[in-house]
Amino acid sequence: MDDQEVKYLKFKTYLNTYCPYCHQSFNVEKKNDKQLVFKANYKDQEMDLSLSPYLDVFESTTSHEVKEGDLLSDLLCPSCNKSLISKEIKCGECGSDVAGVIISAASKLIPFYICLKKGCEWHGLTKADERKIKLKIPRQEMPEQDKTLRIHNHQEVPYGFTSELASLEAGRCLQCKNPKCVEGCPVNVDIPAFIKLMRENDFNGAAKKIKERNVLPAICGRVCPQESQCEEKCILGYKDKPVAIGRLERFVADFERKMELVKIPIIKTKINKRIAVVGSGPGGLTVAADMALLGYSVTVFEALHELGGVLTYGIPEFRLPKSIVQFEINYLKEIGVRFELNHVIGNIITIQELLEYFDAVYIGVGAGLPTFMGIEGENFGNVFSSNEYLTRMNLMKAYLFPEYDTPMPRGNKVVVIGGGNVAMDSARSAIRTGSAEVTIVYRRSRQELPARAEEVHHAEEEGIRFRLLTNPIRYIGTDYNMVKGLECIKMELGEPDESGRRRPVPIKDSEFIIECDLAVVAIGTGPNPIIFQSSPDLKRNKWGYLDANNNTMETSISKVYAGGDIVTGSATVIQAMGAGRIAANAMHKKLSKEN
Amino acid sequence: MNEFKSIDDILDFAINSEQEAIDFYTKLATVAKTDAIKEVFTDFAGEEAGHKAKLIEIKKNGSFGVITEKISDLKIADYVVNNQPSPEMTYQDALILAMHKEKAAFKLYSALADRAPNADIRNLFLMLAQEESKHKLRFELEYDEYVLREN
Ligand SMILES: Cc1cc2nc3c(=O)[nH]c(=O)nc-3n(C[C@H](O)[C@H](O)[C@H](O)COP(=O)(O)OP(=O)(O)OC[C@H]3O[C@@H](n4cnc5c(N)ncnc54)[C@H](O)[C@@H]3O)c2cc1C
C-alpha cells in the first residue's frame, strides 16, 4: 500500500485500524480478502462483524442477520473485549451511537468512528480530525516548463495536473456544507459537487458537472482570476492555502477533451427562429451555444478572419493554446452554429438590417479600442498599443515571420506600461521574441496589480523587471522620431481619500529615464465605435459602453441584447460568459412568448 | 494687478470666469455627437454653475473661510497633453480638457495670491485657488479610476 494514500486519505483509502485500548489491529487479511473484524452485540446476541477496510466502501458481513435500520447495541474489540462505543461522538449522519477506533493517517494516530446503525453509511472522522488531515496535504503545484527554456518558445507554460496530483488536490477539499467557493464563482459552478465526483475518480462526470454552468471550462481553468473569485472564498483558505479549484477545473476539462469524451448532443426540437450574434468572443460563443442547444438557428458574425475574440487575438499561445479555443469553436460548428468571418457589423450590415432577418441580436463586440495615456511623444515610432502588439503576435503570427507576412515589432529594450494581464502578456511575448531587457512600468503598488497572480509570478520568473510606483510622463525620441526612452517619475501612495483608497502621487524631483527602443501601452481599452455609427439609437453611457438591463442584458432596442466588455468595459472571460448566459435565457423567454 | 481694487472686484472676476466656463461647456454640450457626451458637458456646466453660486454667496455675505484643508494633487493634468474641444470628444477627452481648465485657473489664482497687496486679498486668492484645485482633483480622480484602470 502506498504510504501517501493513507496520509492524504483519498477515496477508497485502505485504513489501518487499531483498538484504542489494547492497540491490537482490527485488520485481517485472508488471501486476497481484506477485512476489519469486530465482535458485536445485537438483540442480546453476540456475533462477528466484518467491514470493508476501504474508506467510503460500505460493505459489511455479520454472522447473524441484522435488519436494515436496526442499531447494534455494542461493538467490541475481539482481542480485549472492551466496548468501543464512544461517549462523546454521535453519528454525523443519523445521530446514532458510534464505535471509536484509531486509524493511522497523516503520520499520526487519529480517532475514527463507525456508525452502529445498519444501513447508515457513515464512517468517518470528526470534522476537526478531518481538517487536521486535510491541512497536511499541501496545495499541489502544476508541473510547468522550465523558465530558462520556455522564454525561447511559445508553448504553454504549465503542463497541468497529472491524475495523481489532481486526486491529491481534490482530496484537500473539505466538502463544506455551506461552501463559500460557489458564491465566489461568477457563474456559480457547483464546485464541491464536481470535486466530489473527482474523488470518486469520475473525471468525466466532474467535467459534465462544471459544464452545467460554465461552457468553456478548459479556457476558464486557464485564465480566470481564481485568486480573487472562488479560491479567495474557499474555506480551507482561512487555515491553509485554498483548494486549487482552477487547476482542478482545467484538469477535468482537459481530461474530457483528450479522452474524446465530449459528445455532440442531438438537438431534438428545432425552433423556427433565427439569432444573430455579433462578435465571437467568450460572451458571443456562450450565447451561440445556449441558443443552438435550445434549437434556434444561430449565425455568428465576426469582424476578423479568425474566431474567438480576445481568446484568439489577445491572450498568447503560451497561456491559452489556440487548439483549445479551436476545439470549443468546432463543438459549436458541430451543433449547427454558422459562422460568418470578415463581417464588420455596422459597416457592411447594420443592426437594423440584422433585425429584419433575425428574431433577436446579441452584441458581444468587446472593448477593443486602445487607450493611450495622452502624454508627450506617444506618436513616436515603435510606441505600440498592446492591442496592435498582441494582435500582430497572436493573430498574425508575427513571431513566425517570414513564414507569415506580418513583421514582428522587435525591441532590444522594451518597456510595457500597465499592470494587468494585457501588460503581462505583452511583456512575456517580448521576452520570447528575443528582447534582452523587458520592464513593466506600473503607477501603483504591487498590491494593486490587476493581473492574475500566476501571470505576475511567471513574468517575474522569466526575468521581467517591475518598476512599481512609477509613472511615465513623456517619451523621448531619436532624430528620426523613433522612441529611445521613457521619462518616468516615482510615485508614492498619498493619504487615503474619502473612499479609503490611497492614490499614487508623484514624488517631487524624482524623474528618471528608462532607455527603450520599443514601448507597449497596456493601460486599458475602450469601446470600438464602428458598430454604433449606423445605430445611433442604441443607448450608451458616457464611457461609450452599451446600456443593458442587468437582468436580461436587453439594450434600449427591443430584442437587441448585449454583454461582455462592450457593456462593462474590459473585464474577464467568465463575466462575459455569465452575461451571455443571462442574455440567452432572456432571449429564449421573450421569443417563446411570441408563439 | 491694478484692476483688482477690492475684494468685490476679485469676486466679480471669479464669478465672471465661472460664467465663461458655464458658457463653454454648454456650447460643447450642444455640439457633442452623442447623448451621453452631451449629458457629460451639461453636467460639467452644472458643476460650474454651482461654483458660481458659491462665489455669489460669498460676495453677498462678505466672508469666506480661511483654508486649512490640504487638497491632494495627483498631478495627472501636469503630464497629459491638452486637447482641442471638438464635437467628437470622448469622455476621456472631456476629462482632460476639464482638468486642464481647472489647473490653469488654479495657477492664475495662485500667481495672483503671490502678488497680493494685502493679507485679505491674498487669502481670498488662496481660497479661490484651492477651490479650483478641488475641482481639478474631482476630474483627476475620475481619470485615475477609469482611464488609468490598468496603470
Ligand atoms: C491580452 C489580454 C489578456 C487577457 N487576459 C485575461 C485573463 O487572463 N483572464 C480573463 O478572465 N480575462 C482576460 N482578458 C479579458 C477578456 O479576454 C475579456 O474580458 C473577454 O474576452 C471579453 O469577452 P467578450 O465576449 O466581451 O468579447 P471579446 O473577447 O472582446 O470579443 C469580441 C469579438 O467581437 C469582434 N467584433 C468587434 N467589433 C465587431 C463588429 N463591428 N462586427 C463583428 N464583430 C466584431 C471582435 O473582433 C472580437 O472577436 C484579457 C484581455 C486581453 C486583451
Ligand code: SF4
Ligand atoms: S470552500 Fe473550499 S473546501 Fe469548501 S467546498 Fe469549496 S473548495 Fe471545498
